[in-house]
Amino acid sequence: xxxxxxxxxxxxxDEDGFMENPEEWxxxxxxALASTExxxxxxxxxxxxxxxxxxxxxxxxxxxxxxxxxxETGFPLxxxxxxxxxxxxxxxxxxxxxxxxxxxx
Amino acid sequence: xxxxxxxxISSPVEQLAEIKLEELYPLPPPYDKIEEQPGFKNLSPxxxxxxxxxxxxVMAVGLKKPESEEEEKKLIDAFISGLNKLFTKENNWTFLxxxxxxxxxxxxxxxxxxxxxxxxxxxxxxxYRPTYRSEVLRRLYxxxxxxxxxxxxxxxxxxxxxxxxxIARLFELSYRCTLCRRCAxxxxxxxxxxxxxxxxxxxxxxxxxxxPKELHEKGTVQQLEVGSSTGMNALVVKDxxxxxxxxxxxxxxxxxxxxxxxxGAEILLIHNSGEILTWPxxxxxxxxxxxxxxxxxxxxxxxxxxxxxxYGLFYDDVQLARVAMKHLEIAKKLKVKxxxxxxxxxxxxxxxxIADRIFxxxxxxxxxxxxxNDIVFSGKIKLNPERNxxxxxxxxxxxxxxxxxxIEPQRKVLRYIAPKFREMEPHGVRNYCCGGGSGFAVMxxxxxxxxxxxxxxxxxxxxxxxAFADESPGPETPKYVCAPxxxxxxxxxDMFDFYGAKTKSGLYxxxxxxLIVNAMVDVNExxxxxxxx
Amino acid sequence: MFWLFIFTYLxxxxxxxxxxxxxIKIATAPVHLRWELYPVPHEKGKAxxxxxxxxxxxxxxxxxxxxxxxxxxxxVPEILLLKGVWEHNKELWLGSFPxxxxxxxxxxxxxxxxxxxxxxxxxxxxxxxKANSFWNSFWIIFRTVIDVLIWVGSILGxxxxxxxxxxxxxxxxxxxYSTPSHYFNIIFIGAIYATALIWRLxxxxxxxxxxxxxxxxxxxSKEIAVDLPLQIPAIGFVHIIISLLFIIYLPxxxxxxxxxxxxxxxxxxWEDTPNAPGSKIAExxxxxxxxxxxxxxxHIGADGNKNxxxxxxxxxxxxxxx
Ligand code: SF4
Ligand code: SF4
Numbered sequence: 013x014x015x016x017x018x019x020x021x022x023x024x025x026d027e028d029g030f031m032e033n034p035e036e037w038x039x040x041x042x043x044a045l046a047s048t049e050x051x052x053x054x055x056x057x058x059x060x061x062x063x064x065x066x067x068x069x070x071x072x073x074x075x076x077x078x079x080x081x082x083x084e085t086g087f088p089l090x091x092x093x094x095x096x097x098x099x100x101x102x103x104x105x106x107x108x109x110x111x112x113x114x115x116x117x
Numbered sequence: 118x119x120x121x122x123x124x125x126i127s128s129p130v131e132q133l134a135e136i137k138l139e140e141l142y143p144l145p146p147p148y149d150k151i152e153e154q155p156g157f158k159n160l161s162p163x164x165x166x167x168x169x170x171x172x173x174x175v176m177a178v179g180l181k182k183p184e185s186e187e188e189e190k191k192l193i194d195a196f197i198s199g200l201n202k203l204f205t206k207e208n209n210w211t212f213l214x215x216x217x218x219x220x221x222x223x224x225x226x227x228x229x230x231x232x233x234x235x236x237x238x239x240x241x242x243x244x245y246r247p248t249y250r251s252e253v254l255r256r257l258y259x260x261x262x263x264x265x266x267x268x269x270x271x272x273x274x275x276x277x278x279x280x281x282x283x284i285a286r287l288f289e290l291s292y293r294c295t296l297c298r299r300c301a302x303x304x305x306x307x308x309x310x311x312x313x314x315x316x317x318x319x320x321x322x323x324x325x326x327x328x329p330k331e332l333h334e335k336g337t338v339q340q341l342e343v344g345s346s347t348g349m350n351a352l353v354v355k356d357x358x359x360x361x362x363x364x365x366x367x368x369x370x371x372x373x374x375x376x377x378x379x380x381g382a383e384i385l386l387i388h389n390s391g392e393i394l395t396w397p398x399x400x401x402x403x404x405x406x407x408x409x410x411x412x413x414x415x416x417x418x419x420x421x422x423x424x425x426x427x428y429g430l431f432y433d434d435v436q437l438a439r440v441a442m443k444h445l446e447i448a449k450k451l452k453v454k455x456x457x458x459x460x461x462x463x464x465x466x467x468x469x470x471i472a473d474r475i476f477x478x479x480x481x482x483x484x485x486x487x488x489x490n491d492i493v494f495s496g497k498i499k500l501n502p503e504r505n506x507x508x509x510x511x512x513x514x515x516x517x518x519x520x521x522x523x524i525e526p527q528r529k530v531l532r533y534i535a536p537k538f539r540e541m542e543p544h545g546v547r548n549y550c551c552g553g554g555s556g557f558a559v560m561x562x563x564x565x566x567x568x569x570x571x572x573x574x575x576x577x578x579x580x581x582x583x584a585f586a587d588e589s590p591g592p593e594t595p596k597y598v599c600a601p602x603x604x605x606x607x608x609x610x611d612m613f614d615f616y617g618a619k620t621k622s623g624l625y626x627x628x629x630x631x632l633i634v635n636a637m638v639d640v641n642e643x644x645x646x647x648x649x650x
Numbered sequence: 651m652f653w654l655f656i657f658t659y660l661x662x663x664x665x666x667x668x669x670x671x672x673x674i675k676i677a678t679a680p681v682h683l684r685w686e687l688y689p690v691p692h693e694k695g696k697a698x699x700x701x702x703x704x705x706x707x708x709x710x711x712x713x714x715x716x717x718x719x720x721x722x723x724x725x726v727p728e729i730l731l732l733k734g735v736w737e738h739n740k741e742l743w744l745g746s747f748p749x750x751x752x753x754x755x756x757x758x759x760x761x762x763x764x765x766x767x768x769x770x771x772x773x774x775x776x777x778x779x780k781a782n783s784f785w786n787s788f789w790i791i792f793r794t795v796i797d798v799l800i801w802v803g804s805i806l807g808x809x810x811x812x813x814x815x816x817x818x819x820x821x822x823x824x825x826x827y828s829t830p831s832h833y834f835n836i837i838f839i840g841a842i843y844a845t846a847l848i849w850r851l852x853x854x855x856x857x858x859x860x861x862x863x864x865x866x867x868x869x870x871s872k873e874i875a876v877d878l879p880l881q882i883p884a885i886g887f888v889h890i891i892i893s894l895l896f897i898i899y900l901p902x903x904x905x906x907x908x909x910x911x912x913x914x915x916x917x918x919x920w921e922d923t924p925n926a927p928g929s930k931i932a933e934x935x936x937x938x939x940x941x942x943x944x945x946x947x948x949h950i951g952a953d954g955n956k957n958x959x960x961x962x963x964x965x966x967x968x969x970x971x972x
Contacts, residue, residue: 307914522702
C-alpha cells in the first residue's frame with residue numbers, strides 16, 4: 013500500500029491516491045490531498061463540496077450521484093471542474109477522503 | 118530494448134519496451150503538439166521496486182514482485198498448472214474449442230496486425246502487435262501442454278523460456294488488448310487474438326487469483342455481495358432513482374416514475390448502474406420513453422438485479438456465470454416477458470449472447486437499441502428531429518456490433534431524429550474500440566489511464582475529430598458523440614477531459630435515449646443542455 | 651518399383667488416419683459458449699452490413715432463416731483467391747496467392763487423374779481408341795487439360811514459393827514470427843513444384859506416365875507396376891517421392907489449417923445457434939455443467955468435488971479478498 017507523505021502527515025492511499033482508511037480523514041489531510049489535485053487553496057466553495065461529500069459518504073458508504081452533488085450544493089458541473097480540475101469523482105471525492113468510486117462510473 | 122523478439126519476453130532487462138509520445142500515431146491539430154500533451158505519469162522508484170512494471174513502464178494491475186525464490190517457484194508452478202487446466206474440457210469447456218483452434222492453426226502471416234487500433238495507435242510497438250502475446254502463449258502451449266518430441270515442437274513452433282519475467286510481463290500484456298476482436302475479423306484462418314487475451318486473463322484469475330482490483334474485488338465480488346459494482350445497495354439505488362425521477366420530471370415537464378419489482382411486467386429493464394450515478398439523464402430518459410410508449414416495465418431492487426454489468430466477461434468464467442445466473446433468477450422470479458439490457462455493450466453481450474449457454478430455460482433478452490428503434494418508429498411518441506440541431510456521430514460499441522450484430526437499429530433512429538448525423542470511418546461492424554473495452558474504462562490504477570487514453574483510445578479520438586471535420590472546429594459548435602454504452606462513455610469522458618476536447622473542440626458525449634427525449638415534442642425544449650455536460 | 655506403390659499406399663493411409671483423427675478430435679470438442687463474430691454471412695438480408703437477428707424486436711418469436719448461399723459467397727473467394735489476405739496484407743498475397751493457387755491446380759489434377767482412372771476401369775481406355783470418335787477427342791482434351799495444369803501450376807507455384815520465401819525473410823513483420831518450419835515448409839512445397847516442372851520439361855509423356863501411375867495405384871495391378879520404371883524418368887520419381895513425403899508430413903503441421911478452417915468459421919465465427927430448451931445444445935451443455943471444476947484460485951471455491959452448477963450458484967468464496 014503506498015504511503016503519501018505531506019509535511020508531517022503520512023497517509024495510506026491506494027494506487028490512485030485515494031485514502032485507504034476514509035475514517036481517518038481530517039481537514040489537514042484534505043489540504044494535503046488537495047495538493048495532489050492542483051488545488052492550491054481550499055476555499056469556502058471547496059469546503060461546501062467536501063462537506064457535502066463527507067456527509068453523504070458517512071450516511072450511505074459511497075459517493076453521491078454527481079447530479080445530486082450539483083443540485084444539493086448549487087454548483088453547476090462546470091464550476092466543480094474549475095474547483096477540482098480532475099472532476100467530481102476523481103478530484104473532489106479524493107480530497108474529501110472518500111474511497112475511490114467503483115463500477116462503470 | 119530495440120528490435121524486440123518473441124523470446125525477449127523472458128529477458129532479464131529492467132523494462133522491455135518504452136513508449137515515446139513522438140512515436141505514437143499522430144493526431145490532427147490542435148492535438149498534434151507533443152509538448153502540449155500531458156504525457157505519461159512516471160512510476161516512482163519505490164513502486165517500481167515493489168511491483169512489476171517491466172513490460173512497458175505502465176501498470177494496469179500492479180503485480181507484486183515475489184519476495185523469495187521459493188515464492189517465485191511456486192508462482193511459476195501455479196502458472197504451468199493453470200496453463201494445463203486451460204486446455205482441459207472439465208475446466209474450460211466454455212472456450213476450449215475456439216482456443217485450441219486459435220492455438221494450433223495460426224499461420225503467422227500477420228494479416229491481422231494493421232486492424233488492431235492499439236498496435237497502430239502505439240506507432241506499431243512490437244509488444245502490442247495482436248500476435249505478440251498470442252505467440253508467447255502459443256509457444257508455451259506447445260512446450261508445456263502439447264505432447265510430442267521437444268525438438269520437433271520447437272522446429273515447428275519456436276522455443277521460449279519460461280521464467281518469472283515472462284509471467285509478470287504476460288500478465289500485464291493481457292491488459293493491453295481491449296478484446297475488441299477487430300483483428301479476428303481480418304484473420305483468414307479464423308484465429309482470434311482477442312480470445313487468446315481473454316483466455317490468458319482467465320487463467321491468471323481462475324488459477325492464480327490475479328486480476329485487476331476494479332474488475333474483481335470492487336467489481337464482480339462487490340456486485341455479488343452488495344448488489345452493484347458501484348457499491349450501491351438497494352436502498353441507495355432506490356433513493357437515487359427517486360432523485361432522478363424528480364429531476365427529470367422537473368426538466369422535461371413530464372411526470373416520470375420508476376417502477377420497482379413489478380411482477381408480470383412486460384419488460385425487466387436492467388441498467389448498468391454506473392448510469393444511475395454518473396449519467397442519470399440516461400435511466401431517466403428510459404423511464405420517460407417507456408412510459409410514453411405505454412409499456413409495462415419494471416426495475417428490480419434485488420441483489421445484482423439493478424446492475425447489469427458483468428465484468429466476469431472480461432476475465433473469469435466463474436464470476437461471469439455467477440452474475441449471469443443472478444440476472445436470470447430475478448427475471449424468472451418477476452415472471453417478466455423479457456429482459457431489456459440498458460445502454461451497455463458488455464452487459465448486452467454477456468446476457469444476450471455469451472451467457473446464453475449457461476442459462477437453462479432462459480428468459481428472452483433484447484438490447485435497448487432494438488427496443489428503441491421499435492418505439493421510435495411505432496408512432497407512439499411524437500418527435501421533432503429539428504430539436505437535435507447539432508452535429509451528431511455514432512460510436513459503435515464493439516460488444517453490440519462485432520459480437521452481436523446489432524448495427525442498424527441505432528442508426529435508423531439517428532438518421533431519423535438527428536438531421537446532422539454523420540458516420541465515422543470505419544464504422545458499424547468494422548468500428549474501432551473506444552479504448553475502454555474489456556474493463557479498461559474502469560481501470561485507472563497507477564499510470565494505466567495515461568496509457569489507455571493515449572494509446573488504446575488514440576484511433577478513436579482521431580476518428581471522432583475527423584467525423585466533425587466539416588464543422589467549425591472550435592467549441593462554438595457543440596458536437597455530440599452518441600455512445601450507447603456506459604463503458605464507452607467512461608472512455609470518452611476520460612479522453613475528452615485529458616485533451617481538453619470540450620473547450621478546444623466542443624466535443625460532448627452521451628447516449629441514444631437522451632437524443633430521443635430531446636426530440637420529443639411533449640417534452641420541454643432543451644433536455645440536452647451542453648452547459649450541464 | 652514395387653516399393654513405390656507400397657510407399658504411396660502408406661503415405662495416403664498415414665495422411666488420412668492423422669487428418670481424420672484430428673478432425674474427429676475437433677469435431678467432438680465440448681459445446682463452447684457463443685463467440686460468434688459478425689458479419690455472419692448466413693444472416694439473411696443483414697449479412698452485407700454485419701447485422702443479425704438480434705436486431706429484431708422479440709427476435710425469439712421470428713423464424714431463423716440461414717442463408718447458405720451467403721456463406722458460399724464468402725467462402726469461395728476466401729478459399730480460392732485468399733480474399734482476406736488480399737484485403738489486409740497485399741504484400742504477402744503476392745506470394746501466398748500463387749503459392750496456394752498452384753496447390754489447388756495440383757489437387758485439381760489429382761482429382762482429374764482419379765476420374766480418368768475410374769473411366770479406364772469401366773473400359774474406356776485412353777490408349778486404345780478409334781480415330782475421330784467421341785472418346786478420342788475426350789482423351790485428347792483430358793490430357794491437354796492435365797498438361798496445362800502441370801505447366802501453369804508448377805510455374806505459378808515456383809514463383810509463389812520464391813516470393814513467399816523472400817517476403818518471410820525480408821519483411822521483419824514476418825521474419826520475427828517465422829520458425830524454422832516456415833522456411834522449410836515453403837522450400838518443401840516449392841520442391842514439389844520445381845520437380846514437377848523439371849519432369850515436364852524432360853518428359854513429353856509425363857501425363858501418360860502419371861496416368862499409368864494412378865491406374866496402378868487405384869487398380870492394384872502388379873503387372874504394369876513392374877513395367878513402369880522404364881517409363882518414368884528419375885526426376886519423376888524424385889517428384890513423386892517428395893510429394894508423398896509431404897503428404898505424410900502435412901498432418902503433423904499447422905498447415906492442417908486447410909480443414910481446421912472449416913471449424914474456425916462454422917463452429918466459432920458463424921456459430922450463432924441459440925440455446926433453446928430441449929435442444930441438442932441444451933442437452934450437451936447440461937452434461938458439461940456437471941463436470942468437476944478444479945481451478946485453484948480461492949474465490950472459485952473448488953474443492954475437487956463441486957461441479958460447474960454448484961460453483962456458479964455459490965457466492966465467491968470469502969478468501970476472495972486477497
Ligand atoms: S492470427 Fe490469423 S492473421 Fe494473424 S498471424 Fe495468425 S493466421 Fe495470420
Ligand atoms: S482484440 Fe482488438 S485490441 Fe486486442 S489485439 Fe485484437 S484488435 Fe488489438
